Amino acid sequence: MLSAPVVGLGLDTAREAARRAARRSPQHGFVVADLWEEWPVKSAVADLVLSIFEPKNFAETARVLTPGGVGLR
Numbered sequence: 270m271l272s273a274p275v276v277g278l279g280l281d282t283a284r285e286a287a288r289r290a291a292r293r294s295p296q297h298g299f300v301v302a303d304l305w306e307e308w309p310v311k312s313a314v315a316d317l318v319l320s321i322f323e324p325k326n327f328a329e330t331a332r333v334l335t336p337g338g339v340g341l342r
Contacts, residue, residue, distance in 0.1 A: 278297065278315075279300070280299075280302045280309075282303065308329045308332075314333060316338045317341070320340070327340075
């Protein structure tokens with residue numbers, strides 16, 4: 270379980286998907302990014318990375334997770 274406050278950041282390859290998500294959840298941030306490149310996220314800052322769809326970039330997931338963070342797929 271994550272403790273509050275929780276900051277959410279969504280990455281998507283589709284501009285329209287990111288735009289819709291931002292309208293639906295304005296308290297979180299959403300960006301369009303090539304998921305196979307380095308993500309526009311600092312290293313070791315995410316307690317949780319949730320990947321809903323393929324493809325999965327395990328190297329970037331590991332880079333952005335904090336020690337003890339969880340990557341769900």
